[in-house]
Amino acid sequence: xxxxxxxxxxxxxxxxxxxxxxxxxxxxxxxxxxxxxxxxxxxxxxxxxxxxxxxxxxxxxxxxxxxxxxxxxxxxxxxxxxxxxxxxxxxxxxxxxxxxxxxxxxxxxxxxxxxxxxxxxxxxxxxxxxxxxxxxxxxxxxxxxxxxxxxxxxxxxxxxxxxxxxxxxxxxxxxxxxxxxxxxxxxxxxxxxxxxxxxxxxxxxxxxxxxxxxxxxxxxxxxxxxxxxxxxxxxxxxxxxxxxxxxxxxxxx
Amino acid sequence: xxxxxxxxxxxxxxxxxxxxxxxxxxxxxxxxxxxxxxxxxxxxxxxxxxxxxxxxxxxxxxxxxxxxxxxxxxxxxxxxxxxxxxxxxxxxxxxxxxxxxxxxxxxxxxxxxxxxxxxxxxxxxxxxxxxxxxxxxxxxxxxxxxxxxxxxxxxxxxxxxxxxxxxxxxxxxxxxxxxxxxxxxxxxxxxxxxxxxxxxxxxxxxxxxxxxxxxxxxxxxxxxxxxxxxxxxxxxxxxxxxxxxxxxxxxxxxxxxxxxxxxxxxxxxxxxxxxxxxxxxxxxxxxxxxxxxxxxxxxxxxxxxxxxxxxxxxxxxxxx
Numbered sequence: 001x002x003x004x005x006x007x008x009x010x011x012x013x014x015x016x017x018x019x020x021x022x023x024x025x026x027x028x029x030x031x032x033x034x035x036x037x038x039x040x041x042x043x044x045x046x047x048x049x050x051x052x053x054x055x056x057x058x059x060x061x062x063x064x065x066x067x068x069x070x071x072x073x074x075x076x077x078x079x080x081x082x083x084x085x086x087x088x089x090x091x092x093x094x095x096x097x098x099x100x101x102x103x104x105x106x107x108x109x110x111x112x113x114x115x116x117x118x119x120x121x122x123x124x125x126x127x128x129x130x131x132x133x134x135x136x137x138x139x140x141x142x143x144x145x146x147x148x149x150x151x152x153x154x155x156x157x158x159x160x161x162x163x164x165x166x167x168x169x170x171x172x173x174x175x176x177x178x179x180x181x182x183x184x185x186x187x188x189x190x191x192x193x194x195x196x197x198x199x200x201x202x203x204x205x206x207x208x209x210x211x212x213x214x215x216x217x218x219x220x221x222x223x224x225x226x227x228x229x230x231x232x233x234x235x236x237x238x239x240x241x242x243x244x245x246x247x248x249x250x251x252x253x
Numbered sequence: 254x255x256x257x258x259x260x261x262x263x264x265x266x267x268x269x270x271x272x273x274x275x276x277x278x279x280x281x282x283x284x285x286x287x288x289x290x291x292x293x294x295x296x297x298x299x300x301x302x303x304x305x306x307x308x309x310x311x312x313x314x315x316x317x318x319x320x321x322x323x324x325x326x327x328x329x330x331x332x333x334x335x336x337x338x339x340x341x342x343x344x345x346x347x348x349x350x351x352x353x354x355x356x357x358x359x360x361x362x363x364x365x366x367x368x369x370x371x372x373x374x375x376x377x378x379x380x381x382x383x384x385x386x387x388x389x390x391x392x393x394x395x396x397x398x399x400x401x402x403x404x405x406x407x408x409x410x411x412x413x414x415x416x417x418x419x420x421x422x423x424x425x426x427x428x429x430x431x432x433x434x435x436x437x438x439x440x441x442x443x444x445x446x447x448x449x450x451x452x453x454x455x456x457x458x459x460x461x462x463x464x465x466x467x468x469x470x471x472x473x474x475x476x477x478x479x480x481x482x483x484x485x486x487x488x489x490x491x492x493x494x495x496x497x498x499x500x501x502x503x504x505x506x507x508x509x510x511x512x513x514x515x516x517x518x519x520x521x522x523x524x525x526x527x528x529x530x531x532x533x534x535x536x537x538x539x540x541x542x543x544x545x546x547x548x549x550x551x552x553x554x555x556x557x558x559x560x561x562x563x564x565x566x567x568x569x570x571x572x573x
Contacts, residue, residue, distance in 0.1 A: 114405060116345035117335045137332045138323020140259040141345050147408035149571040153259070158327020212570060214487070215407045230570075232491050 047126040048192040048220070049165055051102065051179070052202045055226035057186040058098040060085060065246070067181030068102075071166065077248050078152045080163040081178050085244040086229050094240075097227040100187060101247075102178060103150045103163035104211065104219030105129045111142035111151060111160075120160065127220065128167055133159045147215040149247055165189070192220070258566050263321035268399045269428075269558040270314030271352065272421060273551070276429020278307030278359045279392030280463070282385035299456045300385075302433045304366045308359040310432075311395070315352060344405045348398040355391045362388050396425035403565060410488035411495070412565040416478040420557070423471040428554035430464040431518075435547035438540040457543065458529055458536035461522045464550065468519035475511065492568035496560065501567065506560045514553010518546045 060083055068074070068081040084099040105122070109129050112120050119135035120142060122128070136159035143151045143160060154161035166176035170189075174180070179189040190199035202224070209226055210219040231243045281303025288296040319325055324332035336349050362384040364370060365377050372380070400418030407413055437457065442450055482493035496506040521542075528534035 110406065110408060114343045114345065116339075116341065116343040116349060118339045118341060119335070135335055136324070137335050138325070138327070139345060140321075140323065141343070143259050144566070145406045145408055147570055153323040155323075155327065158323040158325070158329055158332075160323070215570075 046124065046193060049105065049126050049128060049170065050190065050192045050199050050203075050220040050222065051165075051176075052188045052190075052199045052206075052208075052222045052224065053100050053226065054186050054188065054202075054224045055097065055099060056224065057184040058083065058100055058182075059184060060098040061183060062246070063181040063183055064100060064102075064178035064187060067177040068163070071177040074161070075155050078154070078161075079247060080150075080161070082246045084246060086227050087242040087244070088227075088229055088235070088240060090238065090240055095227070099223075099226055099228070100178075101148070101150075101211075102187075102221060103129065103165070104148055104217065104221045105165060106220065107218035108216060110145045110147065110215070110217055114141045114145045116141065126170070128165050128170075129162075130164055130167065131160055131162065133157050136160050147212050147217065148219075149245075152248075258563065260562055260566065261321065263317045265555075265558050265562045267314040267318040267321075268402075268421070268562065269555045270310035270317070272396050272399050272425030272558070273428040273432055273554060274307045274309065274311035274314070274359070275355065275392040275395040276425035276427070277303045277310075277432045278355075278362065278388050278429070279396070280426060280429050280433060281307060282362065282388040282392070284459070285381065285385045286389075296456055296459060298453070299433055299437075299460060301366050302436045303429065304359075304363045306432055306436055307392075307429070308356065308363050311352070311356055311359065315356065344398065344402045348395075348402055351391070351394050351398055355388075355395045358384060358387050358391050393422065396422045399425070403561070408569060408571055409565045410569045411482075411492040412561070413489070414478060414482065416474055416481070417561070420471065420474045420478060423467055423474060424554045424557050427464055427467040427471060428551050430460055430467065431547040431550035431554075434460050434464070434543050435551065438543040438547065440540075442540065454535070454537050457538060458526065461536070461538070461543075461546075462526050462530065465519055465522035465526055468515050468522070468550070472511075472515055472519070475515070488569055492564070495564045495568050502560050502564050505556065506564075509556040510553055510560055513549050514556055518549040518553070521546050 062083050065079055065082050069079065072080060074080055081100070081102040084101060086097050086099060087094070089095055105128055107122075107127075109120075109122055112122055112129060115121075116139060117135050117137055119133075119137070120129065120131045123130055138153055138158045138160065140153055140160070143153060146162075151160050151162045153159070166174075166178075169176060175189050176187075179187045188198050188202060190197035192200055192203070194200060199222075203222055206224045208222045208224060209228060210222060211228065213219075229241055229243065231241050233241075235241055281300045284296040284303065285300035288300070319333055322333055336346070337353070340346055340350055362381065365372075365381040365384065374380075397418050400421035403409070403412040404414060404417045434457070437453070437460075440453075442453060445453070479493065479497075482489050483497070494500050496502050498507075500506075525536065525538050525542075529536040
């Protein structure tokens with residue numbers, strides 16, 4: 001799927017070529033040179049967006065969930081982003097931690113490899129996994145294939161839906177809605193290909209975890225200090241573990 | 254289980270019907286070729302039933318699955334055509350094209366058995382034989398694909414087993430055979446000549462022997478499926494709990510799939526077939542018994558898909 005030519009990129013290339021022809025005709029060769037140097041096909045210019053979640057800072061206000069919901073008018077009962085609550089331990093040794101969730105925009109997305117229509121793909125220029133709502137037939141295969149439960153079928157459109165790193169905001173140089181809304185700056189968004197970005201620095205300096213690395217998806221959402229406790233994992237005798245996902249109106253089994 | 258399954262009854266029925274149809278056509282084609290492929294080959298009658306019945310459940314299943322699409326439910330009734338605009342390595346895409354091919358070839362194969370329909374190109378028998386050769390790999394492909402479709406995802410540990418596709422293939426062949434047995438059993442035999450009746454019992458014997466053998470291998474596959482899931486660690490081990498004693502679907506699995514769908518019909522078939530197999534005794538079974546056995550096998554095939562499709566979705570890291 002990585003080889004899939006992205007429509008925007010192609011059209012931009014075409015635009016540049018057409019523009020180049022026009023500028024050569026008017027004799028401004030210098031502009032042409034700088035124009036083609038900016039073409040996103042240049043590997044150095046490609047972005048690789050990622051999110052670092054500092055779970056130590058999250059105190060569960062669900063501002064990200066609400067901001068996301070407001071940004072996209074996601075149908076009732078579904079979320080594109082949410083915060084899970086992990087409660088464990090027996091009194092007096094107890095802990096309560098939070099696990100903010102959003103799409104991992106994996107390097108090897110299992111949702112993409114199962115899509116029968118090519119309606120979902122990972123964009124070359126920024127690594128965002130996107131869905132084309134005009135192609136998707138709503139077969140729900142990707143919903144089954146995602147090991148992170150990120151995808152759902154949007155009942156309004158009848159197509160698969162999920163977090164897209166707020167592509168409309170990011171392309172304008174803004175931050176994703178959840179990142180901007182987070183009062184404790186637990187979510188940090190940035191470009192992994194830029195060594196000076198905050199995410200690159202955080203990733204270099206901190207011990208990191210990702211969700212379900214055993215699924216081989218190579219996620220691009222990194223966690224610092226997160227408790228990945230799962231209810232199903234065997235705990236020392238009698239330890240109370242309760243995971244509230246807040247994913248939809250149901251609990252994980 | 255609480256009405257929030259992503260893949261519900263239409264998918265379950267589709268996996269079952271496509272498998273049974275593919276199985277019936279495959280069994281028919283192999284019987285035809287085994288009997289020499291002639292107009293009066295040894296197993297011509299079996300081949301005819303299978304060829305005429307096979308395409309019907311496949312087409313019904315394919316129509317059913319369209320209703321499960323989110324795009325259909327949201328009112329984009331023709332959106333599913335997008336499936337036919339691309340071919341990629343997604344199991345669903347491969348399966349879609351396989352199904353298109355199989356629907357055509359199995360329908361053409363069935364057509365050669367409609368004596369009242371004219372043949373426009375070439376000889377009926379030659380077509381029939383050629384199409385039988387095509388339909389065996391196509392039918393097996395469709396039956397296997399239904400298992401690969403589910404098995405392709407690490408996120409669904411219950412399905413993510415290589416044995417599942419084999420199990421679905423065997424179940425498809427077995428329920429396809431049962432479909433032929435069931436259809437045959439509706440034809441009355443009392444008024445027939447002794448010779449005709451002997452012929453009918455002979456083909457019944459062949460079908461029952463084949464079916465009991467397939468059921469035997471199916472039981473082994475189920476054992477392997479359970480054993481390897483039980484002896485591993487992590488997601489797969491947790492997932493298999495759902496059909497082990499005490500699990501949510503355990504009763505349905507052990508009583509419905511294993512007992513009613515495999516053990517009872519398998520043992521009954523063996524009981525009727527063994528005297529012929531060992532001592533060359535005559536095989537004579539009333540058509541009501543055949544109906545009962547065949548219905549049990551078909552019910553078991555449906556319940557297998559039901560249990561597997563639901564179990565896969567309520568277990569695993571994602572859950573429902």
